Amino acid sequence: MKVKIGAFLGGGLFGIGLAIAGMTQPAKIIGFFDFFGSWDPSLAFVMVGAILVYTPIYRWAVRTWQHPIWAPAFSLPTRKDIDGRLILGSAIFGVGWGLGGYCPGPAFTSIGARSDEALTFGLAMLVGVGAYQLFMRIRESRTGGPADQQAAAMIDG
Amino acid sequence: MESFTPIASTIGGVLIGIAAAGLLMFHGRIAGISGIAGGIFRREAGDISWRVMFLVGLFAAGVVWSFFFPQDYVVGIERSTAALIIAGLTVGIGTQLGSGCTSGHGVCGIGRLSKRSTVATISFMITAAMTVFVVNEVLGGSI
Numbered sequence: 001m002k003v004k005i006g007a008f009l010g011g012g013l014f015g016i017g018l019a020i021a022g023m024t025q026p027a028k029i030i031g032f033f034d035f036f037g038s039w040d041p042s043l044a045f046v047m048v049g050a051i052l053v054y055t056p057i058y059r060w061a062v063r064t065w066q067h068p069i070w071a072p073a074f075s076l077p078t079r080k081d082i083d084g085r086l087i088l089g090s091a092i093f094g095v096g097w098g099l100g101g102y103c104p105g106p107a108f109t110s111i112g113a114r115s116d117e118a119l120t121f122g123l124a125m126l127v128g129v130g131a132y133q134l135f136m137r138i139r140e141s142r143t144g145g146p147a148d149q150q151a152a153a154m155i156d157g
Numbered sequence: 158m159e160s161f162t163p164i165a166s167t168i169g170g171v172l173i174g175i176a177a178a179g180l181l182m183f184h185g186r187i188a189g190i191s192g193i194a195g196g197i198f199r200r201e202a203g204d205i206s207w208r209v210m211f212l213v214g215l216f217a218a219g220v221v222w223s224f225f226f227p228q229d230y231v232v233g234i235e236r237s238t239a240a241l242i243i244a245g246l247t248v249g250i251g252t253q254l255g256s257g258c259t260s261g262h263g264v265c266g267i268g269r270l271s272k273r274s275t276v277a278t279i280s281f282m283i284t285a286a287m288t289v290f291v292v293n294e295v296l297g298g299s300i
Contacts (some may be wrong), residue, residue, distance in 0.1 A: 006179075006208040010180045017172030033286040040160050090262070092254065094284030095247050098289045099243065101175075102244070112218065113229075124244070127214075128250040
């Protein structure tokens, strides 16, 4: 129960952070990538702010703690190799991000804010996520095991 | 640069960092939204409820925050329904194929000094910028 409440509060704080940061305004995201128009560097401040908080806590916790407070072990990505699907998948994601102005977190929280655009985008996004995961599950069941390392290993994020 | 918000964006980023660090410290998990959502569809026993609750928290934040600050959710760009659907599909498929999004790769991954996430972030930043260039400079800003 406490894990569920904790995850809920974590998602809630994350969502408020996204809104204050301006991530839930597609025009600001587009503005960050619009180097030939009126460039809005705000997104860089969001990412630097988040990384500067996250990095020291991550290093401290993962290096010195036996385990997380409510879990028996840290569940961290293990892969180190840079492969084609990492680059291709991320490239495809970038096209959608630049086209719609929403990435996954802002889309979910903007649906809560009753944005019609976020709802349309978010439903299509869930179809994409679900279709990919279903495809991978079918492939696994046909080959009798994980289709590749990625399906078996914890994904990056 | 008329809409540049360095202070608010830094504060928002810090809150995102605290939330992501909290998920790591308490639950030992990476706060990547696309990874959290994708895991729901993999249907592993005992691994569903925290994911759903995190996304419900995100949704609830939008419900409550937009009541007081509706201006934080203004779209501000012209996008047709078809463009939004194509954008959603490519974000959904791309983040699963590429194992992460802005939060998982861009914040947590770079924060972990992961080479994979750094490469992924560079990749999606480049194609996002290329897409915005085409939409704004070639298509006139609406699609």
